[in-house]
Amino acid sequence: VTASALGFPAVWLRHNCPCSDCRDPVTGQRLTEITAIPNGCGVTVITEGADSVAVEFTPEGHRAVFRRAWLAAHALAQPQPSAPGFPAGAAGGGRSTWLAGLAGVPGSSAAVSDSVPESGSEPEADPRTEEGKQLWRAADLGGDALPSADWSAYLADDAVREACLDAVATLGIAVLRGVDPEPDMVLRVAETFGYVRETNYGRLFDVRVVADPANLAFTSREIAPHTDNPYRDPVPTLQLLHCLRSADIGGDSGLVDGFAAASELRRADPAAFAVLTATPWRFRYADETAELSASQPLISLTADGRITAIRLNNRSMQPLRLPYAQTETAYGAYRAWVSLLGRPEFRLTLRLAPGDCLIFDNTRVLHARTAFAAPSADSGPESDSVGERHLQGCYADIDGLLSALAVLRRRKHRDDAREVG
Numbered sequence: 001v002t003a004s005a006l007g008f009p010a011v012w013l014r015h016n017c018p019c020s021d022c023r024d025p026v027t028g029q030r031l032t033e034i035t036a037i038p039n040g041c042g043v044t045v046i047t048e049g050a051d052s053v054a055v056e057f058t059p060e061g062h063r064a065v066f067r068r069a070w071l072a073a074h075a076l077a078q079p080q081p082s083a084p085g086f087p088a089g090a091a092g093g094g095r096s097t098w099l100a101g102l103a104g105v106p107g108s109s110a111a112v113s114d115s116v117p118e119s120g121s122e123p124e125a126d127p128r129t130e131e132g133k134q135l136w137r138a139a140d141l142g143g144d145a146l147p148s149a150d151w152s153a154y155l156a157d158d159a160v161r162e163a164c165l166d167a168v169a170t171l172g173i174a175v176l177r178g179v180d181p182e183p184d185m186v187l188r189v190a191e192t193f194g195y196v197r198e199t200n201y202g203r204l205f206d207v208r209v210v211a212d213p214a215n216l217a218f219t220s221r222e223i224a225p226h227t228d229n230p231y232r233d234p235v236p237t238l239q240l241l242h243c244l245r246s247a248d249i250g251g252d253s254g255l256v257d258g259f260a261a262a263s264e265l266r267r268a269d270p271a272a273f274a275v276l277t278a279t280p281w282r283f284r285y286a287d288e289t290a291e292l293s294a295s296q297p298l299i300s301l302t303a304d305g306r307i308t309a310i311r312l313n314n315r316s317m318q319p320l321r322l323p324y325a326q327t328e329t330a331y332g333a334y335r336a337w338v339s340l341l342g343r344p345e346f347r348l349t350l351r352l353a354p355g356d357c358l359i360f361d362n363t364r365v366l367h368a369r370t371a372f373a374a375p376s377a378d379s380g381p382e383s384d385s386v387g388e389r390h391l392q393g394c395y396a397d398i399d400g401l402l403s404a405l406a407v408l409r410r411r412k413h414r415d416d417a418r419e420v421g
């Protein structure tokens with residue numbers, strides 16, 4: 001019996017493997033990254049039971065047991081002869097979609113916006129899309145180029161605050177240094193430019209190792225580049241992470257400009273880009289008190305084809321329910337995307353020190369962390385503060401930050417005018 005007889009491509013089955021190596025047994029979240037699955041993997045049915053099917057994946061030799069009821073509940077869709085806008089195959093089937101989308105994108109030869117400029121000025125770039133951003137790679141923000149400010153200067157000086165908020169708006173990140181490493185300070189930082197976005201995790205969340213984690217963030221595992229809460233609609237657009245204590249070893253943060261990476265994907269692999277912008281993926285999170293689910297493309301474009309949002313989270317991504325051929329095509333595009341995001345040139349590595357507060361655009365910048373040394377079970381009470389990484393995070397929204405930035409600029413403009421007049 002071949003994999004096709006089960007009705008799913010091998011890569012789909014492998015990515016949805018339910019075994020305890022592939023899913024965290026406690027949180028139920030997926031651990032297997034698409035890039036860890038060999039390209040061109042196959043599957044063989046070993047034994048067929050009444051309620052379950054045992055399979056082996058090649059060339060890994062990894063084995064898994066799927067329940068028949070689960071497979072039936074996640075059956076793929078039947079092919080639609082003319083699904084509008086969806087690429088027909090891997091070889092550039094979606095070109096018309098993405099070419100239409102490219103009109104007006106900087107660097108394309110297609111016509112630029114024909115909107116009428118207001119009062120003779122240049123048309124304003126949409127600050128939420130790639131045209132309003134400065135795209136970066138790791139080398140662009142290394143060392144002193146990292147947008148950062150001292151917390152006390154940020155509070156005292158409007159110019160420092162403006163520069164900091166502008167960095168979040170245009171680069172997607174900024175770091176405040178010297179924010180007292182005390183609980184709840186992350187909320188105070190958010191309140192300087194907007195409003196805390198409360199969620200089922202609370203007004204803030206603690207990122208540290210806990211005994212019974214509902215989320216992998218609360219373990220010491222490595223976490224690949226991702227955006228937070230893609231299962232929420234609307235998604236929180238800003239995230240803050242405040243370091244109270246750093247780990248002795250590991251626990252470094254990695255940041256990737258998803259717009260820069262998506263722009264590179266569009267250039268290097270337009271067919272994959274077209275598939276990702278046209279394919280909704282479902283994300284889901286459930287625990288005792290919450291059940292959240294949302295479906296969006298991994299790369300979102302505006303109606304005129306500009307990159308405007310990135311969503312990616314392997315842990316909470318749900319099984320695709322497309323027709324067989326489209327599922328394979330989508331997986332190929334997903335693999336290309338995750339591989340590209342994993343390139344070192346895109347990954348800015350930061351080691352947050354106690355007192356550092358990172359602010360970033362959760363619709364653009366993906367964050368990651370390396371594994372770290374978890375506090376050992378036999379460490380005595382006095383070793384409490386040794387090696388126990390502790391961050392506090394909260395969400396906020398970027399419209400509030402853009403508003404605070406605009407008000408600061410309006411005030412400065414008024415003050416400048418007063419000085420001149």
Ligand SMILES: [Zn+2]
Binds near residue numbers: 020022063
């Ligand atoms: Zn497995």
